[in-house]
């Protein structure tokens with residue numbers, strides 16, 4: 117079963133989904149709704165796959181389920197990695213990913229992106245589900261494939277998870293050095309979230325309920341990605357600066373901090 121609002125699978129659904137009851141999500145006015153993969157299949161949902169750039173597939177569910185995230189599959193010579201997990205699964209998508217070679221890991225940036233990670237793992241030969249240690253308490257469907265990690269974790273040469281925190285303790289990003297033709301890609305989910313202007317990003321504790329982070333935390337997040345080379349960023353809706361993204365992150369963090377510090381109060 118999965119929560120219809122966040123799209124996260126639950127072994128024993130009861131009461132209200134803990135992820136949605138948290139201040140970083142929301143419960144519908146009509147109350148908690150549970151659904152199942154079978155019900156979604158019967159309603160005609162399917163996984164759409166687009167190639168965003170060489171060795172990078174973008175997965176979405178159509179019609180959207182839950183939050184409607186865009187997930188990614190990065191291919192490397194040693195295997196592929198699923199980054200953020202769709203809240204639905206179907207055979208054509210599994211076959212497409214199988215064809216890329218071994219699945220090195222299935223990993224969500226934070227609990228809102230867990231999707232149906234166990235279902236994907238089971239369909240892909242018990243592929244390891246990596247969960248950053250502080251996020252383990254949010255796992256609602258325990259699975260033998262779940263493997264905790266912390267800090268910095270190299271999945272393949274040049275493909276490295278970084279625990280940043282911020283949005284959640286344990287929120288992470290995936291740095292792919294070979295992306296963007298070798299200029300580097302940061303798969304940032306909403307640990308670092310793209311703004312609609314395509315030039316800047318933001319950082320929040322809660323996106324739907326608009327709760328900010330402190331200046332110290334934003335400075336820490338920006339400092340954590342400063343050493344990483346990347347020209348392009350994709351958030352969990354497939355958006356982000358497509359050039360000079362590293363500079364855009366630093367510039368956006370400085371702007372955010374200056375507003376928090378009151379530097380622009382005369383404009384308010």
Ligand SMILES: [Zn+2]
Nearest residue numbers: 119122133136
């Ligand atoms: Zn939920």
